[in-house]
Amino acid sequence: MDDVKIYRDIQKALEKSENILIITHKKPDGDALGSSCGFHHALRLIGKKNTMACIDTAPEYLKFLPGIDELQNDFNLEEYDVVVTLDCGAFYMSKFHEKHENLFSHEKRTVINIDHHPSNDFFGNINLVDTHAASTSIIIYKLLQFFQIPLNRDIASCLLTGIYTDTGSFMHSNTTSEVYKIAADLIKHGGKFRQIAKNCFCTTPxxxxxxxxxxxxxxxxxxxxxxxxxxxxxxxxxxxxxxxxxxxxxxxxxxxxxxxxxxxxxxxxxxxxxxxxxxxxxxxxxxxxxxxxxxxxxxxxxxxxxxxxxxxxxxxxxxxxxxxxxxxx
Ligand SMILES: [Mn+2]
Incomplete structure (x- = not known):
């Protein structure tokens, strides 16, 4: 299926939604929390109520992410009509399914699965899985472009963190010219690259x-x-x-x-x-x-x-x- 059709399906689901739950994988990394916080800020910018959750707390080096204080380690599932999973290579990666049996019951709520892991088995109602994307943050960036949600400083810093960490600060082979282009655009919009580099790569205890x-x-x-x-x-x-x-x-x-x-x-x-x-x-x-x-x-x-x-x-x-x-x- 082409991405534009999936983007439209996601847009429709989010427009209809009253309350969105964003979840990411256990033991979260820079891409998991960068994409979550970035998406959280973007949804808030367009007036969409949403909550971010991760079963584990943010590691020290990611505590600088704008909005990270709002990350919850549990939720009341009944309050949400849409669940967005970010950077989860399989349905069990969030670990929340153990506590919330109906987390992925497709009849009760729409599950939007956004990820870049080849292991992803399309567990959502809507699946935006791009295994060529260097990070989930890049997929979110493209989604926001499609939705025409403007980038602000917080969104830019969060998404840039996901790119920095999943490309090993632009050294892994997934660092394409498009990655540099997107990173440049995020920096142009206020992404604090020095703060990201310092926190993610120069805070070794x-x-x-x-x-x-x-x-x-x-x-x-x-x-x-x-x-x-x-x-x-x-x-x-x-x-x-x-x-x-x-x-x-x-x-x-x-x-x-x-x-x-x-x-x-x-x-x-x-x-x-x-x-x-x-x-x-x-x-x-x-x-x-x-x-x-x-x-x-x-x-x-x-x-x-x-x-x-x-x-x-x-x-x-x-x-x-x-x-x-x-x-x-
Ligand atoms: Mn990732």
Whole structure:
């Protein structure tokens, strides 16, 4: 279906709506909250009542986003006639379906699914899923252009944050000329790029650095050019780090020259092993590799989670709860 028809369907649904619920995925990142806050400001600008919700609170580095204080961690579903999911690669990504069984019951309310993950299975009544878009914030930008909603400083800063973070500050291969053009337009409309860069990329806590030190020290490279490292519960304890401190280090691993792909395995606090994959190569599809472990994601960035723990032999391997071993290298 072409995008204009979908834009029109979304416009009609929003026009009819009395109260809109915007939700995004658990453990929100810059694109999840940037697109949510940006859309929230835009809807408010045209007089549409709306609420933003995420099951987890905003991470420290995103607390500068205009409007983030209004983010709720729950809601009364009955108050809303439209649910907009942003940056959710599958219906369960918001985690709200566990609490609100009827969240996606299409008879009761319209579900508008706006996303850019290839894993998206079109769970909405209306699905605006563009897997070529560098971020959900870019899809929102285009939607606002179509609706002819003017950009203000707050909208611009929020959407620009989503672009900055999902392109790794304009370094990932998804950074097309269109991305630069849209970013330029957002900066022209008051998007505070220095504040975004400072908050998203230059606020590393000392605990994070110490944990990263351990992770960097654990690096192994095999003959196929696969870079691999781990973060065990012991590493976390020794550095007083939390799960949040892990994010970002995988991109550092992926900056090693000639690496075919990078793998980071980390033990979480609930007996799971979380795997993250990154690659710089064009001929590697990480979403397929992550799929083998029940995960998913993009071609160049993907991940999975399985119950188990990490055990060190000469090589690192995951010992799953069923005691089946999964070797990586
Ligand atoms: Mn995203």
């Amino acid at each position: 000392i605990t994070t650095m110490k944990l990263w030190g351990k992770i960097l020290n654990n690096i192994k490279i095999n003959e196929d050019g696969i870079i691999m490292s781990v973060a065990t519960q012991e590493d976390m304890k020794e550095t007083h780090a939390t799960q949040e401190d892990i994010s970002g280090v995988i991109d550092l691993l992926n900056s090693i020259s000639d690496a075919k792909m990078s793998v980071l395995l980390a033990e979480d606090d609930h007996g799971n092993v979380k795997g993250s994959f990154r690659t710089q190569k064009e001929d590697v599809d990480l979403s397929k590799i992550a799929g083998v472990f029940g995960g998913g994601g993009h071609k160049k960035a993907a991940g999975f989670m399985i119950p188990g723990r990490l055990e060190k032999e000469v090589r690192w391997k995951i010992v799953s709860q069923e005691n089946k071993e999964k070797n990586f290298m």
